[in-house]
Amino acid sequence: MSEVDTVTEPVTRVRQRRWVTMALAFVLAGSLGAVASLTWYWLTLKDTTRVSDAAGVISVDLPDDWARQKRDDGWSPTVAGLTDGSQPALEVSGDLASWRRPDSDAPGVFVGITRDLSAKLPPEETSTVDLGCAKITAQAGTFGSMPAIVHRRSDCPGPWTVTEAALTGDGFRVYVQIKQPAEADRSAEILGSLMITPDRLTTSAR
Incomplete structure (x- = not known):
């Protein structure tokens, strides 16, 4: 991206x-x-902004101060240990250049599509947002019609947490990463607002 x-x-x-x-x-x-x-x-x-990728596959509601910059030109799922080629993705933050760094307090969200239904998601030991968080709490849920596994990573080097989720749709999965301030967990709100348009997914995958 x-x-x-x-x-x-x-x-x-x-x-x-x-x-x-x-x-x-x-x-x-x-x-x-x-x-x-x-x-x-x-x-x-709190006011929110709805952010979508250019292909109209992914859209999600995010706090206004998070939703200042976006990158939406796809991702390679191989970075998360998956096997498929380039797929739609959306990355949003107030500061895209720094939100993935352990020394940055900037919140951010990543949403990526994968057609690989065999690999384990979210990853248990490592994360594509590798921020040095020591503790993982796992739970299951359903957002919209998509069942999900959610990992909350805490005991991080800074005043924030990382939530990773894998939501399963019809023939695809959605990998979500949320870095946010530790005192205000908005993971359920963000995951609950997530929408995937499957008919556009078929034509946009590369």
């Missing part, structure tokens, strides 16, 4: 959904409970 683009497209879909949730919480919870619910949603409400 080489070309870096500035992300400019704002998104309102997530923001609108949260305002609907706030309104329902107020109506259903009663006065005191509603105030508590409304306060909680207000404090956790």
Whole structure:
């Protein structure tokens, strides 16, 4: 991946959904409970930007301050021990040049498609974002209709964590890496917003 683009497209879909949730919480919870619910949603409400790759295969909602630069010219899954050729990918960060370095606090996200369904993902011992995090916590989940295995890497050299996930679709898998501040885990929110368009996937793979 080489070309870096500035992300400019704002998104309102997530923001609108949260305002609907706030309104329902107020109506259903009663006065005191509603105030508590409304306060909680207000404090956790954060603007997001929806970022897509050039082929329209991958799109994901990310915090505005993360979504300043993107690279979307594909990846080679062999770097993660996979066997297929170049596939669609999306890398987003406020600072693409530094977010993968252990001495950088910049958050970032990588999403890559693979057709290799045989290899173990996410990797257990090593990571393509090798940031020296000592501890791995694994769990299973489902995001959209895609079952997932999620590894959370902690005890890192800096004030951040790394989440790696492998989501399984129909004939493909999605490899996701999230580096983020340790005090605010937004992995579930990001993974839950991820969308893959399979019909575009077929024509965009190289």
